[in-house]
Amino acid sequence: MKRTGAQIVWEVLTREGVSTVFGHPGGAILPVYDAMPAYPVRHILARHEQGAGHMADGYARVSGDVGVVTVTSGPAATNLVTALATAMMDSVPIVAITGQVPTTLLGNDAFQETDVTGVTQAVTKHNYLVTNIQDLARILREAFYIARTGRPGPVLVDICKDVLNDETEFVFPEKLDLPGYRPYTGLDMDAVEAAAELINQSHRPVIIAGHGVQMAHAENELRQLAEKAHIPVAMTLLGLGDIPETHPLSLGMCGMHGEARANKAIQESDVLIAVGMRFDDRVTGDLDAFAPNAKIIHIEFDPAEINKNVPVDVAILADAKEALQALLGKVNPARHQNWMAKIEEWNHESQELDILNAEVDELIPPYVMRQLWHVTQGDAIIVTDVGQHQMWEAQYFLHDKPRQLLTSGGLGTMGYALPAAIGAHYASPDETVWAVVGDGGFQMTLQELGVIMQERVPVKIAIINNGFLGMVRQWQELFYEKNYAGTPIQSPDYMLLAQAYGIPARRVTTKEEVVAALEEANSHEGPYLIDFQVKEEVNVYPMVAPGEAIDNLLRRRIVQGPSGLQPAW
Amino acid sequence: MTHDPSTFNKHTVIAWLEDKPGVLSRVLSLFRRRNFNIESLAVGHSERPGVSRLTFTVVGDDQMVEQAIKQLDKQINVLKVENVTGKPAVRREMALIRVKVNAQTRPEVMQLVDIYRASIIDVSLDSLVVQAVGDQDRLDSLIELLSNFPVTEMVRTGPIAMTRGRANGANGNGKHARRIAL
Numbered sequence: 001m002k003r004t005g006a007q008i009v010w011e012v013l014t015r016e017g018v019s020t021v022f023g024h025p026g027g028a029i030l031p032v033y034d035a036m037p038a039y040p041v042r043h044i045l046a047r048h049e050q051g052a053g054h055m056a057d058g059y060a061r062v063s064g065d066v067g068v069v070t071v072t073s074g075p076a077a078t079n080l081v082t083a084l085a086t087a088m089m090d091s092v093p094i095v096a097i098t099g100q101v102p103t104t105l106l107g108n109d110a111f112q113e114t115d116v117t118g119v120t121q122a123v124t125k126h127n128y129l130v131t132n133i134q135d136l137a138r139i140l141r142e143a144f145y146i147a148r149t150g151r152p153g154p155v156l157v158d159i160c161k162d163v164l165n166d167e168t169e170f171v172f173p174e175k176l177d178l179p180g181y182r183p184y185t186g187l188d189m190d191a192v193e194a195a196a197e198l199i200n201q202s203h204r205p206v207i208i209a210g211h212g213v214q215m216a217h218a219e220n221e222l223r224q225l226a227e228k229a230h231i232p233v234a235m236t237l238l239g240l241g242d243i244p245e246t247h248p249l250s251l252g253m254c255g256m257h258g259e260a261r262a263n264k265a266i267q268e269s270d271v272l273i274a275v276g277m278r279f280d281d282r283v284t285g286d287l288d289a290f291a292p293n294a295k296i297i298h299i300e301f302d303p304a305e306i307n308k309n310v311p312v313d314v315a316i317l318a319d320a321k322e323a324l325q326a327l328l329g330k331v332n333p334a335r336h337q338n339w340m341a342k343i344e345e346w347n348h349e350s351q352e353l354d355i356l357n358a359e360v361d362e363l364i365p366p367y368v369m370r371q372l373w374h375v376t377q378g379d380a381i382i383v384t385d386v387g388q389h390q391m392w393e394a395q396y397f398l399h400d401k402p403r404q405l406l407t408s409g410g411l412g413t414m415g416y417a418l419p420a421a422i423g424a425h426y427a428s429p430d431e432t433v434w435a436v437v438g439d440g441g442f443q444m445t446l447q448e449l450g451v452i453m454q455e456r457v458p459v460k461i462a463i464i465n466n467g468f469l470g471m472v473r474q475w476q477e478l479f480y481e482k483n484y485a486g487t488p489i490q491s492p493d494y495m496l497l498a499q500a501y502g503i504p505a506r507r508v509t510t511k512e513e514v515v516a517a518l519e520e521a522n523s524h525e526g527p528y529l530i531d532f533q534v535k536e537e538v539n540v541y542p543m544v545a546p547g548e549a550i551d552n553l554l555r556r557r558i559v560q561g562p563s564g565l566q567p568a569w
Numbered sequence: 570m571t572h573d574p575s576t577f578n579k580h581t582v583i584a585w586l587e588d589k590p591g592v593l594s595r596v597l598s599l600f601r602r603r604n605f606n607i608e609s610l611a612v613g614h615s616e617r618p619g620v621s622r623l624t625f626t627v628v629g630d631d632q633m634v635e636q637a638i639k640q641l642d643k644q645i646n647v648l649k650v651e652n653v654t655g656k657p658a659v660r661r662e663m664a665l666i667r668v669k670v671n672a673q674t675r676p677e678v679m680q681l682v683d684i685y686r687a688s689i690i691d692v693s694l695d696s697l698v699v700q701a702v703g704d705q706d707r708l709d710s711l712i713e714l715l716s717n718f719p720v721t722e723m724v725r726t727g728p729i730a731m732t733r734g735r736a737n738g739a740n741g742n743g744k745h746a747r748r749i750a751l
């Protein structure tokens with residue numbers, strides 16, 4: 001049957017299982033929008049293309065499948081760049097479809113022409129410019145295949161407007177031919193044997209689990225391995241939930257704002273098993289001082305990540321699930337009582353220094369996070385923005401499930417939370433979705449409240465309003481002699497703002513109001529916004545200063561409190 | 570990882586690329602973005618239609634070169650990458666060198682050209698264009714000698730390479746070594 005290019009876009013998308021797209025129309029993509037109503041897809045109109053991109057990202061992280069975003073040429077495509085870079089860094093599968101000026105105008109600096117494939121080259125797993133309708137179906141198919149296989153990532157397809165209007169016989173390309181792309185490698189059992197041997201001989205093993213575990217749905221295998229060989233598990237920010245944080249073998253988060261016990265255990269380990277993580281500098285600190293006595297086993301899907309930052313002793317190039325399954329059959333049951341006792345000592349010490357102390361009267365953000373965990377009973381999708389609140393959420397909300405925390409880990413994109421939370425809702429409409437966002441980041445993408453209004457998206461928003469770009473202020477306090485240049489930030493009246501968008505809202509200024517407000521929001525049918533006006537100058541601890549070894553921790557001060565010594569908040 | 574420049578070596582790497590729009594630009598921007606120190610680069614057709622062959626030399630330690638190769642290999646349109654450093658291979662480069670001459674120096678230059686089995690491909694009253702083919706060292710030394718006359722213009726292609734013995738073309742399977750040699 002003859003189809004226009006625009007119809008082919010929808011023919012392929014619907015066959016790829018797409019039912020929701022996030023986007024914003026314009027001249028060059030208009031044929032795609034014109035053809036859309038004839039297909040069983042829902043379009044969510046973002047208020048900014050960056051928002052549309054983050055929505056697709058949130059959708060992809062929760063659904064585990066490709067998120068789709070459609071925008072027009074030029075400024076729309078450049079607005080998308082931050083969202084693509086965010087997805088690229090965190091290996092999130094997105095297919096971005098952008099309209100482009102007609103082939104006849106390409107290269108002429110036509111109205112709204114941007115070299116989109118050029119601009120997005122470094123922030124996509126792959127991209128295409130389509131100048132001939134005969135290539136269109138194949139390229140779209142390849143885009144989905146590349147986005148969702150191997151190490152997932154964003155793929156952009158830039159389609160010239162005349163291609164969208166052109167007509168051809170539509171054939172769905174069943175077979176793909178990508179000779180340079182062979183993401184499946186097969187497991188090397190020699191490497192598995194070598195890894196098992198190291199583990200079996202170890203006395204102080206530690207697992208560092210990352211995002212790759214959740215992407216591979218390998219959380220059960222990970223837990224079984226940890227339990228069988230008695231290995232404590234530290235998690236990266238994106239790995240939180242790989243093993244339940246309430247599990248006795250969980251060390252919680254490691255790295256720059258990781259728990260002391262996790263960082264110390266890594267440093268003292270004799271065998272380190274890194275699974276689906278890439279030794280980001282926020283995880284390793286000073287590389288030369290990282291896990292100095294450990295033999296390192298790296299289970300990783302992307303060959304380029306192996307030996308990139310840390311030289312490893314055994315590399316298992318495989319999907320985490322497959323590798324862990326194989327390893328599980330080879331490791332001996334073990335008990336490491338002395339090692340666990342040592343970790344418990346560190347844990348005890350850090351309880352005193354870092355853990356939330358209920359005797360604080362002021363409204364401090366960690367308390368809000370801990371109560372959010374209680375009120376939701378840990379059963380919610382949490383989408384955080386970037387900054388102090390992001391770290392507090394990671395520390396004080398206990399993530400027991402995988403794919404429950406969405407956050408921009410690799411790029412650290414402020415403005416991510418609100419749109420990504422909207423996308424998350426569409427991937428899992430029955431789950432409660434909370435956006436936890438700073439007053440700075442919220443003001444970067446708050447225009448997406450318009451989507452919540454128009455579509456009645458039942459996302460709950462917790463603004464951690466500390467009057468500062470808090471994380472930057474913390475660095476200024478610690479490393480720039482409290483020179484708060486450019487970090488104080490005013491907010492509009494969020495009650496009025498919420499009212500303008502028809503969203504119920506509440507302001508919380510004392511500790512006593514926190515639980516009631518959270519409960520009301522959590523049980524409310526629709527969207528809800530809470531403005532938590534928290535104590536301003538609170539720091540995130542522990543902290544590893546940039547470039548330091550991860551066991552060189554800056555700690556919260558201890559002061560005399562009403563009933564003895566307590567951390568100073 | 571910290572890198573000690575005193576351990577840096579020159580590596581010759583061959584990559585087979587699908588001959589599609591944007592592929593070369595992707596490869597080049599990858600080199601720039603990842604801070605790979607590329608000394609030379611030569612690209613042209615391979616024995617297989619639709620596949621181009623890129624030879625480049627990169628300076629760095631083994632780990633840096635391993636990274637360069639893996640990042641290249643990860644590109645969707647890169648079919649295969651091979652480090653031929655240390656392998657038995659022939660490496661050749663071509664140079665065109667314009668040398669300023671006069672009646673006295675012309676015979677001297679011609680003699681040098683002869684010794685190096687280079688050839689003269691263009692002649693004018695006050696200059697000669699020398700074409701030289703050889704491995705990098707040989708060209709370096711010829712150019713150094715000619716620069717005494719002096720050289721007024723020069724272009725080098727950068728080396729291309731081919732391993733000795735068995736054919737090693739675009740079809741071989743080089744993608745994703747299963748276990749990283751340590």
Ligand SMILES: Cc1ncc(C[n+]2csc(CCOP(=O)(O)OP(=O)(O)O)c2C)c(N)n1
Nearest residue numbers: 387388389412414438439440441469470471
């Ligand atoms: C788009 C973007 N711009 C700048 C930064 C640098 N940055 C990191 S955290 C931060 C402060 C965030 O402030 P806020 O949203 O209020 O969160 P808080 O740290 O106060 O919890 C800034 C500016 C960033 N990560 N992303």
Ligand SMILES: [Mg+2]
Nearest residue numbers: 438439468470
């Ligand atoms: Mg703030």
